[in-house]
Amino acid sequence: EAGVAQSPRYKIIEKRQSVAFWCNPISGHATLYWYQQILGQGPKLLIQFQNNGVVDDSQLPKDRFSAERLKGVDSTLKIQPAKLEDSAVYLCASSLGPGIQPQHFGDGTRLSIL
Amino acid sequence: SQQGEEDPQALSIQEGENATMNCSYKTSINNLQWYRQNSGRGLVHLILIRSNEREKHSGRLRVTLDTSKKSSSLLITASRAADTASYFCATDAGGSYIPTFGRGTSLIVHP
Numbered sequence A: 001e002a003g004v005a006q007s008p009r010y011k012i013i014e015k016r017q018s019v020a021f022w023c024n025p026i027s028g029h030a031t032l033y034w035y036q037q038i039l040g041q042g043p044k045l046l047i048q049f050q051n052n053g054v055v056d057d058s059q060l061p062k063d064r065f066s067a068e069r070l071k072g073v074d075s076t077l078k079i080q081p082a083k084l085e086d087s088a089v090y091l092c093a094s095s096l097g098p099g100i101q102p103q104h105f106g107d108g109t110r111l112s113i114l
Numbered sequence B: 001s002q003q004g005e006e007d008p009q010a011l012s013i014q015e016g017e018n019a020t021m022n023c024s025y026k027t028s029i030n031n032l033q034w035y036r037q038n039s040g041r042g043l044v045h046l047i048l049i050r051s052n053e054r055e056k057h058s059g060r061l062r063v064t065l066d067t068s069k070k071s072s073s074l075l076i077t078a079s080r081a082a083d084t085a086s087y088f089c090a091t092d093a094g095g096s097y098i099p100t101f102g103r104g105t106s107l108i109v110h111p
Helices: none
Strands: A005-007 A010-013 A019-024 A031-037 A044-050 A053-056 A065-068 A075-079 A088-095 A109-113 B005-007 B010-014 B019-024 B031-037 B043-050 B055-058 B061-066 B071-076 B085-092 B105-110
Touching (some): B010 B019, B019 B105, B031 B071, B043 B061
Antiparallel strands (some): A065 A075, B019 B071, B031 B043, B031 B085, B055 B061, B061 B071
């Protein structure tokens, strides 16, 4: 089966600019996650979708981050405006459903803020 | 906050040796998972162990869970250079089943 696809792989922007990341999960996976992974740390969950509804966004900085999953398939994560501390790898993962399921990760987007 | 904390932070061994890494956590959990992350790649699920299980095997991997000590260990036997990666434990608690990841153990296997 095809894995989780993410684009772009790398992005460099200046602070206060905006940026968007795209994720296409594994076909048939109802649950989609966005994580932020800062260098040297483990992934931190930003938002979880079940189909096109939000399950958990308690750690999403909503003043600058937004995410959507229209039609319950692809998802986009946006940052506007970006801050220096947003430099990180943004990982998308999907799983068959909610509950405890193995998550399948994409290779992420490495974001650098200048 | 990060629930699980891996130990050691870094581990360097020779090919053929066994590698053991540990994960400790603070509050009672439902499940514990181990993931591997190669440099520049996403995480790959290795194994899941439920709170009522004590040991699981998958190929060269052996995971133990001691809920009384709130700790888990991952043993990789007969390591290979291809095992070089970061290894993360992830725990979930309560009713959310959303895993919380630790900072990881960086394993280097020298050929």
